[in-house]
Amino acid sequence: MGRSKLSQLWASVLINAIYSMENYPITLVNTFMAPLSILIIITLVSHGTLLSVGLSGALIMTMVTSGIGLQADLSHLKNDFKVQDMVVSSPTSAFMYMLGMAVSEVIFSLPAIIILTILAVLFIKVTIIGAIVIFAVMALMFSFSIALGFFLSTYSTDIVQNYAFMGILSIFLTTIPPVYYPITYIPLPYRYIAYLSPTTYAAEIIQSAIGYLQLSTLTLAVDWAVVIAVAAVLLTLSIKKSRWRES
Amino acid sequence: MKPGLVCKNLTKRYKNGPMALDNINISIPSKGIFALIGRNGAGKTTLTRILATELLPSSGTATINGIDVVNEAGRLREQIAILPQESRAVQWLTPRQSITSYLLYCGLSLREADSRVLPTLELLGIKKNENTLNRMLSGGVKRKVLIATVLASGSKVLFVDEPTTGLDPISRSELWTVLNKLKKDRFIFLTTHYLEEAERLADMIGIIDEGKLVALGTLNELRKIVKYGYSVRILQKGVSVRPRHGKLIVGENGFKQIITTEDEADRLAKRFIRDGTRFSMNPISLEDIFYYLVKKPIETGEVEEDEGGW
Numbered sequence A: 001m002g003r004s005k006l007s008q009l010w011a012s013v014l015i016n017a018i019y020s021m022e023n024y025p026i027t028l029v030n031t032f033m034a035p036l037s038i039l040i041i042i043t044l045v046s047h048g049t050l051l052s053v054g055l056s057g058a059l060i061m062t063m064v065t066s067g068i069g070l071q072a073d074l075s076h077l078k079n080d081f082k083v084q085d086m087v088v089s090s091p092t093s094a095f096m097y098m099l100g101m102a103v104s105e106v107i108f109s110l111p112a113i114i115i116l117t118i119l120a121v122l123f124i125k126v127t128i129i130g131a132i133v134i135f136a137v138m139a140l141m142f143s144f145s146i147a148l149g150f151f152l153s154t155y156s157t158d159i160v161q162n163y164a165f166m167g168i169l170s171i172f173l174t175t176i177p178p179v180y181y182p183i184t185y186i187p188l189p190y191r192y193i194a195y196l197s198p199t200t201y202a203a204e205i206i207q208s209a210i211g212y213l214q215l216s217t218l219t220l221a222v223d224w225a226v227v228i229a230v231a232a233v234l235l236t237l238s239i240k241k242s243r244w245r246e247s
Numbered sequence B: 001m002k003p004g005l006v007c008k009n010l011t012k013r014y015k016n017g018p019m020a021l022d023n024i025n026i027s028i029p030s031k032g033i034f035a036l037i038g039r040n041g042a043g044k045t046t047l048t049r050i051l052a053t054e055l056l057p058s059s060g061t062a063t064i065n066g067i068d069v070v071n072e073a074g075r076l077r078e079q080i081a082i083l084p085q086e087s088r089a090v091q092w093l094t095p096r097q098s099i100t101s102y103l104l105y106c107g108l109s110l111r112e113a114d115s116r117v118l119p120t121l122e123l124l125g126i127k128k129n130e131n132t133l134n135r136m137l138s139g140g141v142k143r144k145v146l147i148a149t150v151l152a153s154g155s156k157v158l159f160v161d162e163p164t165t166g167l168d169p170i171s172r173s174e175l176w177t178v179l180n181k182l183k184k185d186r187f188i189f190l191t192t193h194y195l196e197e198a199e200r201l202a203d204m205i206g207i208i209d210e211g212k213l214v215a216l217g218t219l220n221e222l223r224k225i226v227k228y229g230y231s232v233r234i235l236q237k238g239v240s241v242r243p244r245h246g247k248l249i250v251g252e253n254g255f256k257q258i259i260t261t262e263d264e265a266d267r268l269a270k271r272f273i274r275d276g277t278r279f280s281m282n283p284i285s286l287e288d289i290f291y292y293l294v295k296k297p298i299e300t301g302e303v304e305e306d307e308g309g310w
């Protein structure tokens, strides 16, 4: 019997995105409420001056939340329904399962991504290069958070733990760090704390791409290096060290 | 490649946990139904999960049709499907969607997956629930959705961990009919707490107790292990009895049971009739064998005398 890898990928997309959107449309509203609401607050509080920064922040948040969401979805399917047990015993590999689930999260976030992209095109003046930079950073942030989410989910034994992980991660990765506002707003000694979060580097790159921050070439190079390294390390970790088959 | 399920010195000790499997040795043909029975915590699920390539053993080896469950898991996964003990139908899917998505994980095309949905739902008598959300279905129907899901895979080796838990008696016997039909051209590894189920379905039965395989064979072979062919149950409490042969078992509820030879059973029966003691006498059943092997019996000779009247 010929086995199709595409089928295996599509299975995750159906279970985790298409079918759940089809059967529970309300879940869609939820995915763009969070980034949109912070964007609105930032824009109002800054009298519009931070609209473009806030928009890029919302894009980063959407990407990062996808991975965090993946973590909870996977744990739910694994621990509450034993779907993952059935998949482990099937021809689907850990990698195909993760890839399929990652795609499902993108599809789930599409409404948010589309709205934010339309707003970005309308309100941010950005060059083609700038657009490519933004896209690349978003893709890296997505890989980072998906890998992190997958890694954590294979270690969780209870969805309640995941809700805790989720809350903590989302605060440390998107709410507190200078994702929705420029890093220059943080007084100096504390600025270094912000650099503990990989999202800070991503935000710097995007804020510079939209012309909001002037960064030295060295700073930019460091930013890229960190964003790429973090994504690469987590992807490797998630493939090598995830607990797919239990021991 | 020799067909069969072979476990050699298979052992599993969970991290910071108990010895769940203790040196299991099995060698049986991989066809028909193998029923594994044992008390809660005996190690049934642990063994099932190791064989289904979900869990790694601590030591020992296992092969199914010559394929190693640890080193050749990828190849084995092409041929197996499992219904885990604690699996639940995903609430936000319909039975159709549940089956389709699982078949896609098995690598079937969407068209092939779709075409298998209705016949399988029909087989389990839940065709009318095809498009109802799983969360609206009754517990038993949800269970059937899961069973349908693994059956639809068409896998030649099926692991079903307590599939009939939660089914009403009629549904259960309907499922038995289905499994009996399916077992003709595949191997079904079944765990159950319904001994009648094992008796009716299984070609081979294994009894596991505290991680050790205490019996393995056909029902007839198991009967021979026990040596005694008859079971006498005393249906009232406080009766003192001292069988000459066989074993006396006192159930949790205080009722006594004697597993013994036909002659001894006759002798006891006559006495009980004379005394007006209520009792039943039957050829030995799987349940009796199970009690005999798993429940620590009171040996003859040191029979407890509880005259404490009732």
Ligand SMILES: Nc1ncnc2c1ncn2[C@@H]1O[C@H](COP(=O)(O)OP(=O)(O)OP(=O)(O)O)[C@@H](O)[C@H]1O
Residues within 6 Å of the ligand: B014, B015, B016, B017, B018, B019, B020, B038, B039, B040, B041, B042, B043, B044, B045, B046, B047, B085
């Ligand atoms: N993940 C785990 N970690 C530690 N110990 C475990 C784990 N899973 C099972 N055990 C222990 O291993 C032993 C065997 O458990 P197992 O689930 O295999 O029993 P079982 O025969 O399937 O029982 P039941 O009839 O209740 O389903 C038990 O003592 C159980 O507590």
Ligand SMILES: [Mg+2]
Residues within 6 Å of the ligand: B044, B045, B046, B085, B161
């Ligand atoms: Mg079990």
